Structure formats: structure tokens, C-alpha cells
Amino acid sequence: MRLMVRAATADELQQVYEIAVANPSAPQWTLAQFAEILSPGESAVTRELLVAMGDTAVLGFAVVSAVTIVYPVEAELESIAVAPEWHRQGVGRALMQEVLRWAESAGAAELRLEVRVSNTGAQKLYEESGFHSNGMRPRYYANPVEDAVCMIRGTSVTKV
Numbered sequence: 167m168r169l170m171v172r173a174a175t176a177d178e179l180q181q182v183y184e185i186a187v188a189n190p191s192a193p194q195w196t197l198a199q200f201a202e203i204l205s206p207g208e209s210a211v212t213r214e215l216l217v218a219m220g221d222t223a224v225l226g227f228a229v230v231s232a233v234t235i236v237y238p239v240e241a242e243l244e245s246i247a248v249a250p251e252w253h254r255q256g257v258g259r260a261l262m263q264e265v266l267r268w269a270e271s272a273g274a275a276e277l278r279l280e281v282r283v284s285n286t287g288a289q290k291l292y293e294e295s296g297f298h299s300n301g302m303r304p305r306y307y308a309n310p311v312e313d314a315v316c317m318i319r320g321t322s323v324t325k326v
Contacts, residue, residue, distance in 0.1 A: 167220050169257065171264040174215040174227065176204055181224035182217065185249050191285045192247040194309075203229060212272060216264050218248070218257045225249050226257040230265045232272035241274030241321065246288075253287075262295045270321040277321050280314040282307055292317050 174182060183197045203215040211231050218226040226248035233240040243265055248257045269277045280303060281288050297317040306314035 169225070169260055170219045171216055171260050172219065174204065174217040174224075176201070178217055178224050179204070182215065182227045185224065185227060185247050186245070188250050189247040191282050191288070193245045195245070213244075214268055216261060216268070218261050220252075225252045226261055228261045228265050230268050230277075232269060232274050234272065238275050239273040241269035241272060241277045243277060243279040258288075258291050259295070262291065266295075266321050274321050276318055278316065278318050280306060280316055283313045283315055289315060289317075292319075295319070 179197060179200050182200055183195075186192045186195060186200075200215060203213045206213060211233050213229065213231040216228045216230065217224045226246070228246040229244040231242050231244055246258065246261055246265070248261075266277060277297075279292065279297070281292065283302075297319040299315050300318045301316040303314040303316060305311050
């Protein structure tokens with residue numbers, strides 16, 4: 167199977183939404199919220215919805231954003247999820263590499279994210295991708311209420 171990561175199209179939004187729903191630790195956005203990313207208005211925040219494509223289907227997605235009116239540019243990984251049947255097969259790692267490229271091209275020197283304390287699989291992926299913990303956000307998540315681990319890393323893609 168060939169794996170390619172690229173910007174999403176409107177035709178792929180339903181698959182992205184279904185992957186998000188299948189991953190309870192991912193933000194549970196509506197289909198309309200995903201669609202908003204593809205048709206941005208005037209904003210100080212640039213956002214991208216990336217998809218990891220297999221031969222015929224979306225295997226995972228990531229949402230990354232950058233606030234470009236501040237210096238240094240601030241980038242954040244808002245969401246990343248992989249279809250359950252594709253976990254631990256390199257899809258998340260491929261998405262992370264493209265997220266880092268995107269953030270670097272947006273001018274960000276660092277990329278930040280929050281992750282549920284209980285999501286140790288994601289934390290391991292982030293640590294293997296060069297992220298380190300730089301704090302906690304108590305009771306950050308709802309449904310269920312849970313703390314968030316804050317993580318950060320430089321955007322240089324040579325570090326992945």
C-alpha cells in the first residue's frame with residue numbers, strides 16, 4: 167500500500183469525521199467544523215486539514231494551525247487521529263512529519279499540542295517525534311473530565 171499525506175478535499179470530509187468519531191480521545195468536531203477549515207475566511211489564524219491517504223481511503227487526519235500575526239509565529243497541532251484498524255502502522259508518524267513541515271513553512275519555530283493524560287499511545291508518538299512535556303492543564307478536557315499534558319518541540323523536520 168502507498169501512503170501519501172496531503173491537504174484534504176471536501177470529498178474526504180465524511181471519512182475524516184468518521185475517523186474522529188471512532189477515536190474518542192480526538193476532539194469531537196462536527197462535519198461543519200471540519201468543513202470550515204477548508205473554506206477559511208479572513209483570520210489571523212491559518213489552519214490546514216491534512217489527510218493520510220491509502221490506496222483508496224483516508225487512513226488518518228491532522229488539523230494544524232498557525233497564528234501568523236504574532237512573532238514568533240505560534241503553531242499548534244489541534245487534532246490528529248488514525249482509523250483504528252491502521253493504528254501502529256506508521257500513519258500517525260507520517261502525519262506528524264507533514265504537520266511539522268507545514269508548521270515550519272508557516273514560519274513557526276515551535277509546535278505545541280495538548281494530549282489527554284490517559285492517551286499514552288499518542289504521548290509516545292509525540293515523544294518519539296521530538297516533543298517534550300512543558301506543563302499540565304488541570305481538568306482541560308470534558309467528557310470525561312481529564313488533565314492535559316502540554317507538549318512542545320521545534321519545527322525543524324530534520325529532528326523527526
